[in-house]
Amino acid sequence: MPGHDETHRPPRADEPGRIDLDRASQARVYDLLLGGKNNFEVDRQFVQELLKIAPEIAELTRQNRRWLADAIDRMSADGGIDQFLDLGAGLPTARNTHDIALRADAAAKVVYVDNDLTAISHGQALLADDRSSFFADADVADPAAVLTHPVVTEALDLTRPVGILLGLVLHSIADPARVVADYLAAVPSGSYVAITHPLNPRDGSRLAEFATAIEEKLRDAFPHIRFRTGDEIAGLVAGLDLVAPGLVDLASWWPEAERTLHAAGPGRLVLVALARKP
Structure with missing residues (x-):
């Protein structure tokens, strides 16, 4: 990959003894x-229990991907965005960010960022000969490290607007408001951030009970996960210009005729927002 120093790379997932097969991986579970x-028995057992x-x-996971594709299309068509930073990208999947971005603009550039060993291995292999899409091995919770990573600095022009994707990532980060603010501080006016985040209203409602049950199960494998209230999630995009229909649950993003999730059902468990830096 251009600009990536192999002498200082992290170990790849295909190198012996590197993957902890006793623990599920968020990237593999999502995949x-x-x-x-691209998963192992520990991941499959965990997903069976979760289901x-x-x-x-x-x-919900499939609809989250559908939403991210729509957000990329909107950023491209309405905001003229032709460079994207996909944070916590996970494993290559159907309708990858670069597939969608390049369909809208053949000159678009995409940098994927993740520190999961399996994601690094598969991402770097997929993009090894690509000159429009790149993979940076870094921790998305450390914006300074991401933004100074040689892959990021060589592929993206951070003096021009950037589309930042944070799809089902921030619930694994202890201080998401700081992380979002740091990324937005590094990009100019006209940049966008697309966020999806699990909701737990913590109000004693049936939705809160359901969200808590999922949250507690996820913590069996991923102890740092935390679903957040609507007010907490709203705080992540405070001061930004929200794209209609604003901060809403996943089911309500689309017009009623285009919905595939019931607005009163589990689609309420994920809040989504596409916002522009003024």
Whole structure:
């Protein structure tokens, strides 16, 4: 990959003894829920247990990908965005960010960022000969490290507007408001951020009870995960110009005729927002 120093790269997932096969991986679990095949028995067992609690979660994951594709299309068509930073990108899947961005603009550039070993291995292999899409091995919770990574600095022009994608990522970060603010501070006016985040209203409602059950199960494998309230998620995009229909649940993003999730059902478990830096 251009500009990537192999002498300082992290170990690849295909190198012996590098992957902890006793623990599920968020990237592999997400890929499995999307129908992917890059997973191990520990991931499959965890997903089977998760689906017993929330059988709808696979469809929510697919709808999350659908939403991200729509956000990329809107950023390209309405905002003229031709460079994207996909944070916590995970494993290559159907309708990757670069597939969607390049369909809208053949000159678009995309940088994927992740520090999951399996994601690094597959991402770098997929994009090894690509000159429009790149993979940076870095921790998305450390904006300074991401923004100074040689892959990012060589592929993207951070003096021009950028589309930042944070799809089902921030619930794994302890201080998401700081992280979002740091990324937005590094890009100019006209840049966008696309966020999807699991909701737990913590108000004693049935939705809160359902969200808590999922959250607690996820913490069996991923102890740092935290769903957030609507007010907490709204704070992540405070001061930005929200694209209509604003900060809404996943089911309500689309007009009623285009919805595939019931507005009163599990689609309420994920809030989404596309926002522009003024």
